[in-house]
Amino acid sequence: MKYLAEYRDGTIGRALAERIRRIATRRWTLMELCGGQTHTIVRQGIDALLDGAVEMIHGPGCPVCVTPLEQIDRAVHLASRPDVIFTSFGDMLRVPGSECDLLRVKARGGTIRVVYSPLDAVSLAIKHPDKQVVFFAVGFETTAPANAMAVWRAAQLGVPNFSMLVSHVTVPPAMLVILDAPDNRVQGFLAAGHVCTIMGWEEYEPIAAKYHVPIVVTGFEPVDILEGIWLAVQQLEAGSAFVENQYVRSVRRDGNVAARELMSKVFRLSDRKWRGIGEIPASGLALREEYADFDAERRFALDDIVTNEPVECRSGDVLRGRIKPYECPMFGVVCTPERPLGAPMVSSEGACAAYFNYGRARPASVGAQTGMEER
Amino acid sequence: MTATIIGSVSCPIPVTDHDRVVLGHGSGGKLSAALLKQHFLPHLQSDALRQLGDGAVVSAGNARVVLSTDTFVVNPLEFPGGDIGTLAVNGTVNDLAMMGATPCYLTVGFIIEEGLAFETLDRIVASMARAASVAGVQVVTGDTKVVEHGKGDGLFINTTGLGLADSDFSPSPDGVRPGDVVLVSGAIGIHGITILSAREGLEFEADLESDTACLHPLVQALRRATDNSVAALRDPTRGGVASALNEISAASRVGIVLEESALPIPAAVAGACEMLGLDPLYVANEGNFVAFVPPHLADVALDALRNHPLGRGAQRIGVAVSDHPGMVVMRTPLGGTRIVDMLPGDQLPRIC
Numbered sequence A: 001m002k003y004l005a006e007y008r009d010g011t012i013g014r015a016l017a018e019r020i021r022r023i024a025t026r027r028w029t030l031m032e033l034c035g036g037q038t039h040t041i042v043r044q045g046i047d048a049l050l051d052g053a054v055e056m057i058h059g060p061g062c063p064v065c066v067t068p069l070e071q072i073d074r075a076v077h078l079a080s081r082p083d084v085i086f087t088s089f090g091d092m093l094r095v096p097g098s099e100c101d102l103l104r105v106k107a108r109g110g111t112i113r114v115v116y117s118p119l120d121a122v123s124l125a126i127k128h129p130d131k132q133v134v135f136f137a138v139g140f141e142t143t144a145p146a147n148a149m150a151v152w153r154a155a156q157l158g159v160p161n162f163s164m165l166v167s168h169v170t171v172p173p174a175m176l177v178i179l180d181a182p183d184n185r186v187q188g189f190l191a192a193g194h195v196c197t198i199m200g201w202e203e204y205e206p207i208a209a210k211y212h213v214p215i216v217v218t219g220f221e222p223v224d225i226l227e228g229i230w231l232a233v234q235q236l237e238a239g240s241a242f243v244e245n246q247y248v249r250s251v252r253r254d255g256n257v258a259a260r261e262l263m264s265k266v267f268r269l270s271d272r273k274w275r276g277i278g279e280i281p282a283s284g285l286a287l288r289e290e291y292a293d294f295d296a297e298r299r300f301a302l303d304d305i306v307t308n309e310p311v312e313c314r315s316g317d318v319l320r321g322r323i324k325p326y327e328c329p330m331f332g333v334v335c336t337p338e339r340p341l342g343a344p345m346v347s348s349e350g351a352c353a354a355y356f357n358y359g360r361a362r363p364a365s366v367g368a369q370t371g372m373e374e375r
Numbered sequence B: 001m002t003a004t005i006i007g008s009v010s011c012p013i014p015v016t017d018h019d020r021v022v023l024g025h026g027s028g029g030k031l032s033a034a035l036l037k038q039h040f041l042p043h044l045q046s047d048a049l050r051q052l053g054d055g056a057v058v059s060a061g062n063a064r065v066v067l068s069t070d071t072f073v074v075n076p077l078e079f080p081g082g083d084i085g086t087l088a089v090n091g092t093v094n095d096l097a098m099m100g101a102t103p104c105y106l107t108v109g110f111i112i113e114e115g116l117a118f119e120t121l122d123r124i125v126a127s128m129a130r131a132a133s134v135a136g137v138q139v140v141t142g143d144t145k146v147v148e149h150g151k152g153d154g155l156f157i158n159t160t161g162l163g164l165a166d167s168d169f170s171p172s173p174d175g176v177r178p179g180d181v182v183l184v185s186g187a188i189g190i191h192g193i194t195i196l197s198a199r200e201g202l203e204f205e206a207d208l209e210s211d212t213a214c215l216h217p218l219v220q221a222l223r224r225a226t227d228n229s230v231a232a233l234r235d236p237t238r239g240g241v242a243s244a245l246n247e248i249s250a251a252s253r254v255g256i257v258l259e260e261s262a263l264p265i266p267a268a269v270a271g272a273c274e275m276l277g278l279d280p281l282y283v284a285n286e287g288n289f290v291a292f293v294p295p296h297l298a299d300v301a302l303d304a305l306r307n308h309p310l311g312r313g314a315q316r317i318g319v320a321v322s323d324h325p326g327m328v329v330m331r332t333p334l335g336g337t338r339i340v341d342m343l344p345g346d347q348l349p350r351i352c
Helices: A011-023 A036-046 A069-081 A102-107 A118-127 A143-155 A172-181 A192-200 A202-211 A222-238 A256-265 A289-294 A317-318 A351-357 B030-040 B084-098 B118-135 B190-200 B216-225 B240-252 B269-274 B295-306
Strands: A028-034 A054-063 A084-088 A111-114 A132-139 A164-170 A188-192 A216-218 A243-245 A267-272 A280-286 B055-062 B063-073 B102-113 B138-147 B156-166 B179-184 B231-234 B254-260 B290-293 B317-323 B327-333 B337-339
Touching: A011 A222, A028 A036, A028 A172, A028 A192, A036 A054, A036 A118, A036 A222, A036 A351, A036 B337, A054 A172, A054 A222, A054 A317, A069 A084, A069 A102, A069 A132, A084 A102, A102 A111, A111 A243, A111 B290, A118 A143, A118 A164, A132 A143, A132 A192, A143 A256, A143 A289, A164 A243, A164 A267, A164 A289, A172 A188, A172 A202, A172 A280, A172 B337, A188 A222, A188 A256, A192 A256, A192 B063, A202 A216, A202 A243, A222 A243, A243 B317, A256 A267, A256 B216, A267 B055, A280 A289, A317 A351, B063 B084, B084 B102, B084 B118, B084 B156, B084 B216, B084 B231, B102 B118, B118 B138, B118 B156, B179 B295, B216 B290, B216 B295, B231 B240, B240 B254, B240 B290, B240 B327, B290 B295, B295 B317
Parallel strands: A028 A054, A028 A188, A084 A111, A084 A132, A132 A164, A188 A216, A216 A243, B102 B138, B254 B327
Antiparallel strands: A164 A280, A267 A280, B055 B063, B063 B156, B102 B156, B179 B290, B179 B317, B231 B290, B254 B317, B327 B337
16 A cells, blocks of 8 residues: 555565664663554564564553543443433443443443544434434544544534533653653653644653653654664664654644644643543643533533542553553453453553454463354 | 652453343354354254354255355445345355355345335345356245334345255365465455445545455366365455454364465555554455465465456465464564454454
8 A cells, every 4th residue: 555565564674673773782661652553563573573672661542541431431321321322433332341331331222323533423413403412532632633623513513412521631741650650661752643743742842851761753654663763762872862753754843733723722631530540630631611511521410420440450550661461460361352351451552452462472372263154 | 740640550340241242242253153152052053063164064865965044234235346135145155165065046034124115125136136147046935024114224134055065075164284375365355345435434545346256166266276175265254364264273273374465455445444443354255265275286276266257366375384273373574473363343443
């Protein structure tokens, strides 16, 4: 595929890996911030390719994984209401809440629709004026503009039966949590290319300077990631720490100004709980007062649903890069994609799912599967 | 800004087993296998059923016949390249062909939802007739039921096929030996992405058309070229190539190593999968099969496939090995390997 095959070229990738190994005088520890990058790294075996030169630890950048249990429980509550059509991106459906996930609500008769764009949810609301249509707005800065657009459009068109359950988070506060931790090992970051497509990279410059860490805005294909690592290792070897852009075909210094303007018109900064991590001040987005009518938490009085997350698995340690997924005693034994303990095992971008599905650190035997003809 | 961490590292309580059917039980992945194992096989037992093949080989008098049944639910009913009628004929005929049988007869059951336009029904039945004619099978008996509006998705079709078994040619999922070469007879993922695009109204740069086809002639071409030496055949419908290969690898107790760079994935499928966060290896196919042949016959087998109009896109995609029996792994262009497992349920489109 044009502009994709080139970034998956094995020869270029291996050459970059060789270059990284050649210049690394010690083993550096880098964190990739986005779950999409984690999947490329594990799926393509990039971590193994760089063994000895670079350790990749996987950051909290999977939007599904960091959505707090409380919000999942609120989603389950809303989706169970007979007057609600609950709309969501696909990968939220299998994320376990306290008692069940959205797929099970659907099996019990809840009306849940997978949409590909939040604007589809607005169209659904127009089509079903007798129903309340709620969209589950999850994600980092990448998805926020489209979600802002949906609210803005619903307001313009006057769609009274549309609302949004907002669980947006932003990247820089999570980086600060990681860097401020006394046991932090991260020496450099690969920033998430798509987040920076919206936000640009100016907000990362004070972080690079204050903590003296290289930050390389990086894409998602194997060659992107290897080049991002190469740039970061060059900085580390030279003792420098600044923000660099590997993902030049998508990211500009000031990002997408129009998208950011729409975001700030509709959303304001707010405190947010992160699943497995806890509340981080000013780390999320909430609807501004002008758009509060579209806030599902207000419309349906969801404040009563408060869930404290029990200490069962170690997704928080995984999300902060303290442990590799397979170092969790539950990994692959008690916790599998069929019976997940935590969101990182089910999300398509979750670190635990990446390790499990692509077979890293997993026992060599797999159970026999039945193969009766089904379609 | 100083960030604080409140509370301890945490995760929810385990989700317990399912107490009712969810859509994932129909995905062709692990949940489907569990559905069979836990809810059907304990009650329904026979020697033929225990083999869990595409169909069953049974005796009727002196004849050895192959039976296969399949039920078709698809939304939309009509899509570029075909409709539920063509699928219902080709799907069952292909299941017979994958067992080495010659398809002869079909039975058809229709569950029709009140309100279905006769115009639509007529088009679908006419295309069934065309597909049956191409496949050389006769529809010999059938049944219709009508359900209330809202109780069906327009139309569901069941077809059961009867074919003549061939004692010289009986590829089987448990027939693969280490060293056998894995071939795929055509491009991967076209049907599934066509349906998804039609259902969701997604518009991609290239127009896709379902490749649904009767594969029996292609199987026969492969058979002639290899002098009956095809170890296993499977049409990777629901659950895609990954699930079909996992089933064969488990049944034959061999490992399978795929080469990612050899997979014939059309640009339009790859592009749609990239956008939607799907893996083409798990996308349904209706116009191709995977075949395992002994290594010394791999080249003639590939030539035979490519010389047939239905097999022009055939590729050699991997090999069976004695290591890691029951497990499918894939070598990536970078030289890494990863496991290609069965999915727990349906693939779910991702956020970004």
